[in-house]
Amino acid sequence: MAPPSRRHLLQIEGMDRPEIGALLDLAESYVLLNRTGKTPRDLLRGRTLINLFFEDSTRTRTSFELAGKRLGADVLNMSVSTSSVNKGETLLDTAATLNAMHCDLLVVRHDQSGAPHLLAQKVEASVVNAGDGTHEHPTQALLDALTIRRRRGRVEGLTVAICGDVMHSRVARSNIHLLLAMGAAVRVVGPPTLLPSAVERLGVEVFHDMATGLAGVDVVMMLRLQRERMAKGLVPSAREFFRFYGLDQAKLATAAPHALVMHPGPMNRGVEIASDVADDPLRSVIREQVEMGVAVRMAVLDRLTRAALANA
């Protein structure tokens, strides 16, 4: 189903191991170029990248902005409030506007699953999904995999536990698809009310208890728990969640020695993760994830631009 060169990056699901591996290799090379300051600034010269964010996200937006600028693109940020009168009109009107602007790369964040897919049908630009509703967040999964690969030398054969609010997490879905495609074993750990139905059908093992769920794992990925989950009665309180599902040193002790701790950010310290774990230099790779984010996004912009040129 995957075309030889993709025009858009909408989801990880459906991508195979060689395709993902090639992207990670390319990202790896950008890590080095970034560190030496020798990025190919002419690659995206004359091209326009628009960050179209219907949801606030400082870190993802700035990461894409930096990636685009390091490759020489003209970068524009458009924030559109979803609380405006008619969301649908905004989305399609925006598509028409973007076509008129001759945008080449469109990075979209939206609170509705499938919104980037809809836009991709309407715009001439290559669309990068920067997170859609509770569906996917492909570049986050790629940067997580790159972080793991650089720390452990591989992804294949590792066991990764994804913990917390899996139901509402696009990060979890993209990571599940990517890690499984790359040959890792994936566990999800969380209260039954925060795990999506039939999640085991995605190929993961399901746990409701952190001690057993984390037993022997190589990587612990924590997810952000939004306050509104408490308001909707999915969990009774933040302190109860932290007691049973928050990552502290005691729970982490059941994981493999030197297990990595990851978090897509922004963190709720004291809700899903204890500060001493988040800041533990021996375990936490949370800051490194941010660095990998820029490299991965450069690789994605590079790949999509070349694909667009090849298809033109």
Place this chain on the structure above:
Amino acid sequence: MPESPAPDTLIERVRLLDPASGLDAQGSLLIRDGRIADHGTNLGRPDGATIVEGNGAILCPGLVDMRAQLGEPGYEYRETIASAAEAAAAGGITTLACLPDSRPALDDPALVRLLRARGEETGSLTILPYGALTRGCEGQDLAELGLLHEAGAVAFTDGGHAIGSARLMRRALAYAGGFGARIVQHPEEPSLAEGGTATEGELATRLGLPASPAAAEAILVARDIRLAELTGGAVHFAHVSTAEALALIRAAKDRGLAVTCDTAPPYFDLNETAIGEFRSFASLSPPLRSEADRMAVVAALADGTIDAIASDHQPRDADDKRLPFAQASAGGTGLVTLLAVTLAQVHGGTLPLIRALGLLTVEPARLLGADAGTLRKGAAADVCLFAPEHAWRVESGQLPGKAQNTPFDGRALEGRVLATWKSGRQVFAG
């Protein structure tokens, strides 16, 4: 209906199929003064009669669609009564029961009379309005069921809104029972179904769509069966879509309770995979189900658990649908495709032809208390001529009528309406 002194019409060389009487024979049918004058093998050609050559196609009663939403009143941008009538005629439908959750809701006797009259004005479609069960279909206070009944409301429902309150449902069943009227329920337990745009399961999880459990249907069906038993009232479940709910209805019927149900073509022809990558035309209410549930609906059509097939027509315009999946308005058109999608079950060998046509004609007519859906001599000449094997493809944008939001877009079908007559007047020629 303006009864013009039209010449006789003789439809020759057809296969006459009338599920009401079990008639299945080659022959001709004679229309005189808007009524079925005769049918059989040796009808002469009356002087001046219009002769229609049937070429062996099937002539059956005009279809009776017991559940459709019209754009009028209130949503004329989606569909007008005139455009719905055009689509209905192209689908072989001559009688249609319209839902009351319009704008305004059909909670006033005058509105019920108006809708009936608007049907007559089309000259091609009898409109039988449902009355609103509650004022404004808001689920709070009972509407004037007696007055609505007197004005011609065929049953009571809040349309696409489930009656969530058990107390209200109990009263409605008891009170409407006094007038011999049915309550039609949209069977999804509202607090469970709230916000759901797909059925919980692997697909919804992969797509990250807000989902509701299939059990939301069975839970409300179980409750309402019990309330029907408590009150002696008659409950009808609309667009039933799950194995579990059908099992409950089957058991209730076996116990002799006044429980009936219908389903709609999407629930026996499609499953949730029609959503694909966020296809909003496949956003329906109730949402499309698993393949196991679809197969249970197919089985329940054959074994008599399901009493009728309704189009569940829900017109939407482009702006209602060109949205991210969970924001798109749920509902699909169904008038033009009702017969052909049902015939797919016949071609597939799961449903005998005469039973399939019964589910589209005499059975819904019975449930609505309508004198329709039959080829009986003397009945209004509402008839449909169709070629059961004529192949065609459903194409959104090319269908008769205004609304084009068909969940069957791209579906290849066999069985096409060739002509439709309403009270003896030809209202569609394909």
